[in-house]
Amino acid sequence: MQDIVTGLEELLGPEVVTRAGDVPEAYRHDWSGLTPVEPLALLRPRDTGGVSAALRFCNAHGVGVVPQGGRSGISGGAMPVAGAVVLSLDRLNRIEEVDPQMATLTCGAGVVLEKAQQAAVEAGLMLAVDLGARGSCTVGGVISTNAGGNQVIRYGMAREHVLGLEVVLADGTVVTALNKMLKNNAGLDLKQMFIGTEGLLGVVTRAVMRLQPRPPHTATAFLGLADTAAVIDMLARARAALGPQLTSFEVMWPSFFHHMSEGTGIGSPLTGRHGVYVVIEASGFAEGGARAALEACLEAALEAGTVEDAVIAANSREERGLWAVRESVAEFARVVGPIIAFDVGIPLMRMDEAVRRCESGIAARWPGALALSYGHIGDSNLHLVVSVPSAGKNQPETEVKKLVYGIVREMAGTISAEHGIGLIKRDYLAYSRSPEEIATMRAIKAALDPKGILNPGKVLSS
Amino acid sequence: MQDIVTGLEELLGPEVVTRAGDVPEAYRHDWSGLTPVEPLALLRPRDTGGVSAALRFCNAHGVGVVPQGGRSGISGGAMPVAGAVVLSLDRLNRIEEVDPQMATLTCGAGVVLEKAQQAAVEAGLMLAVDLGARGSCTVGGVISTNAGGNQVIRYGMAREHVLGLEVVLADGTVVTALNKMLKNNAGLDLKQMFIGTEGLLGVVTRAVMRLQPRPPHTATAFLGLADTAAVIDMLARARAALGPQLTSFEVMWPSFFHHMSEGTGIGSPLTGRHGVYVVIEASGFAEGGARAALEACLEAALEAGTVEDAVIAANSREERGLWAVRESVAEFARVVGPIIAFDVGIPLMRMDEAVRRCESGIAARWPGALALSYGHIGDSNLHLVVSVPSAGKNQPETEVKKLVYGIVREMAGTISAEHGIGLIKRDYLAYSRSPEEIATMRAIKAALDPKGILNPGKVLSS
CATH class of the missing domain: 3.30.43.10 (Uridine Diphospho-n-acetylenolpyruvylglucosamine Reductase, domain 2)
Incomplete structure (x- = not known):
């Protein structure tokens, strides 16, 4: 060696x-x-x-x-x-070009996402991939994991922002396809093979990212609703009333909301207790437009009884306040202790059942355990955080995973909505993918990396 | 046999x-x-x-x-x-489900696009893939060719509307992955291998399509501008002012516009002659919102001298009128005769040069030839239609292709923006793709269809 x-x-x-x-x-x-x-x-x-x-x-x-x-x-x-x-790839950290005509940004894979975002803003545009790790994650990593975030309901996953890629294959072949055009149907769109494949098929070295116009006006509301059914009704209302102005639609069940709002001391924007809490963010290009649309939508929802209580932020300071509990996830270590974190997807019509069964199943098996549910419900994405306080650092990870992923499998959900498979979900891939799907993944892996040198042991077991 | x-x-x-x-x-x-x-x-x-x-x-x-x-x-x-x-696949023509909660439509590959669109509208939503052939093309064909259309600038290509697929591989293996969730990062996203690959890797049998809220209000304008540089400036203005309200941004150069407006007798919405013509369509969710934004954007552009003249439609009848010349492409056979049609992509900064060089190159080589330029400039997509009247039915196809694709290659464009490669562009694939790209396409083809039975001779030469 x-x-x-x-x-x-x-x-x-x-x-x-x-x-x-x-x-x-x-x-x-x-x-x-x-x-x-x-x-x-x-x-x-x-x-x-x-x-x-x-x-x-x-x-x-x-x-x-x-x-x-x-x-x-x-x-x-x-x-x-x-x-x-x-x-x-951290030395491939050069922003090569921002092209305002084509609305593209070309950069090395090692550019930190936040730097790419800033370069786009300086050109009067926006790179609409955003996530909490923006200050440390890289453009190449975001592409290789098809990262999500809080604005997927509006802007899609990372995949939808990639126009061109340069990739190095396992044998060292450089495939340069730094396309800048929205449309290019000249044969197989090879970049799709490298987005979200966690480095299994090649190494991304450079990328062309699509930029967007940046909506200058935002409006944010915090809602209390009776139950998940009301949330799903509210989602349909928000989609219909706001269209592409709907930028985020985040849900917090009481397990998460009360534990974190009390544990962090942030408190609730609403006075009463509700069955579910939702943060809605709207954004638009006309002054006051997003706010007026959000207000009208909420008024109709209050009148129809879909929403029990709601508050709209009056300014950007209040907007941050309405997001505070949702964004307190960085405080899990302090407020909750050691956790087992999930990032599953559940078809909406079974979301309520999934949350109830996960929470009650965990409570029954591990008395005193915490099971906090929240997520990007507009994307069918449920984050569930479990902690068994009595277990300390030796959380019963395997048993909890089997319980949760078993429910996900039964509901035809996904064991990974946005965080990928990597190492820690590898042995559960078959809970979400059929033997035919996994065999096809292996066939493609074998074709592009016959010796299996790329990220060995990740995603697919050997 | x-x-x-x-x-x-x-x-x-x-x-x-x-x-x-x-x-x-x-x-x-x-x-x-x-x-x-x-x-x-x-x-x-x-x-x-x-x-x-x-x-x-x-x-x-x-x-x-x-x-x-x-x-x-x-x-x-x-x-x-x-x-x-x-x-x-024409007997796989059943719409299996429209799910308004998930905003999805599940159907067989043989469902005609227009029927799927209608089913979405009946559920209060919209399938935002649309093209002229909507009455005959099928959902499976749209997926397999990654179809585009007039609204790509807003809604993206067909790829962005596919959530799940069922595909049959060359050996008969059925890969069923009828995912309905916006997010699913559980291993390779196999559907990407079958979208836009023209049946080379598998046969699409069923699909889950993403539906969208339908903006009820539209506004349409017809513009005359001095030159392509002004069009590109106008595109940036429209993007910034309209954001996701910008649904179409179509350009017609004089070669196309005057020939077709006069040849069809449709005439021009504007009195004077201009260097380039543009149709802009905006759509929105608030009554009058898209129209007000479009008006304000055009006023500023007129004042800045970006636009020479413009008219906004007062009602839906006038809207159709503003689109009439752009949509007269179905009349090519009658107005132009036998044609050689192109669907190329050119990076915007070289679009003007590409149009001028194609048109003048053809005029110089084939005196009396027509070269009509129009396209989806917001997507960098140039349609060019060539006819050499003296050649009758024996159009000099190969020579014209070599001239046009040669210019495309030099400008790092694509020989197919949206229509795919199929048979007629197969021998030109190397004009837009490098040897490394084509070798990688072949490796994937060989992995999934080792005997080469699927759509033989298409896209990749044997």
Whole structure:
């Protein structure tokens, strides 16, 4: 193995290769909470040519390669693998171009999302991929995991923002397809094979992202409703009344809302207690337009009895206030302790049943356990956070996963709505995908990475 | 070969199989204008099981299979191949479900697009894929070709409307992934491999389509501008002022506009002559909102000198009037005669140069030739229609293609923005795709269809 590392040093230069033992702690793990792993070496090439040379060498020698972006994923997709090298894209961090005519941004995979967002804003446009990790996740990571966020209901997942890609295949072949056009049906749209595939089929080195006009006016409301059925009715009303002005539609069940609003001391924007809480954000291009539409929609919903109580923010400070409990998820460690976090998708008509069965199933099996439910209900995405206080750091992860994923399977949901499979959901993939689907995934993997060097052991079990 | 057909009859039943000689004329060609071809047999299975049985049999016997939807494609992707069977999906024509909560429509591949659109409207929603062939193209065909249309700038290509698919692979394996959720990152998103791949990797049998709220209010304007640079400025203005209210932004250069407005007798909505003409459509959810935004945007553009003249439709009759010349493309045969039609994409900053070089290059080489330019400029999509009157039915297709595609290649454009490659652009694929891209396409094709039975000879040359 030391010969391999020496070979890489000779090929790429010593400043690109860090040997095991000297690898900084940050590169030894992601945000999954898994135990850090020391890779064979850390490679930090400066350009596509370096990525290509590294992959060609590793492929020839059968050495596994774990691509890393900002390492903010929580499914373990960027976790190093013993005996494999880590290939960090963090030096490919140049914003190459913002083209206001085409409304595109071209950049290296290692550009931090927030920097790309800022460059778009400076050009009077918006990169409408946004998530909590914006300050550390990278454009390449966002693409490779098809990241979601709070605005998917309006702008879609990362996939919908990618116009062109440069990718390096397992054997070092550079596929440059930095398309900037909205339409390009010249044969297979290869970029689709690399978006959301967690580095299994190739390594993204550069990207062309689609930019959008930025709606300058926003309006935010906080709602209390009787039950999930009322929430689904409200979602249909909001869609119909707001159309593309509907930017976010977030739901919090009492388990999450009361625990976090009290635990953090943030409190509730409403005086009474309700069966479910919703944050709606609208945005628009005409001054007052989004607000007027949101107000009219809420008035009709109050009158019809769909909504029990609601408040609309009067200014941006109040807007942040209405989001505060929803955004308190960064406080889980302090308020809840060790957690087992889920990111499942449930078809809407069974969402209520799923929440009830998960929460009651966990309460029955682990008395005193917490099961906090919230999510992007407009996208059918339920986040569930479980904690068994009596278990301390040894949370009964496998048993809780089997319970929750069993319910997801029964309801034809997905075990991963937006966070990907990585390492921690790999052994549950069959809960959401059929044998035919998994066999087809393997066939494509075998075609593009016949030696299986790319992100070994992730997504598909070996 | 007769043994093959007999075997298919025994397997699928005589009412599913039509032998060569009895195949109705409609199944022997698509709208490409290519000479009809008699297939070995026509198969019209009634369900996914029939499609699977047919493919398993054909794969075992190495018989080519050409999938057909509504046969309205103009690139020859649905043209029969001698010695291969045609697999029509037209009997898979059931709308299975419209789910207003999830905002989805689930249907068979053979459902005509317009019927799916109507079912969505009846549920108070909209299937926002729309194109001229809506009355004959099918949902499966729209998906398999990643169809575009006049509203791509707002709603994206067909790909963005597909949530789930059922696909039959070359060997008859049925991959059922009828996902209804906006988010599903559980491993590879296999449906992406079958959208826009023109039947090369599998046959779409059922689909879940995403529905949208339907903006009830529209506003349409017709503009005269000095040149393409002004059009690009106007596009940026419209994007910024209208945001998602901008539904269409169509451009017609004088070559197209004057020839068609005079040839059809439709005339111009404007009194004077201009360097370029644009149709803008806006749509919105608040009464008068889209119109007010469009008016304000046009006023500012007139004041800044971006626009020379403009008219806004007062009612839906006038709206249709403003679209009339743009939609007169169905009259090409009558007004222009035999044509060579292009569907290329050009990065915006070179669009003006592309139009000028194509038009003047053709005029110089074929005196008296027509070269009419129009397109979806918001999507970088240029349609160019060429006719050499003196050549009659023997249009110099190859020479004209080489000239136009040569310019496209030089400008890093695409030889197919929305119509696909099929048969008629196959030999030009390398004008828009690199050797590495084409090799990767072939690797994926070989993985999913190792015997090469699916739509043989299309997209990739053998």
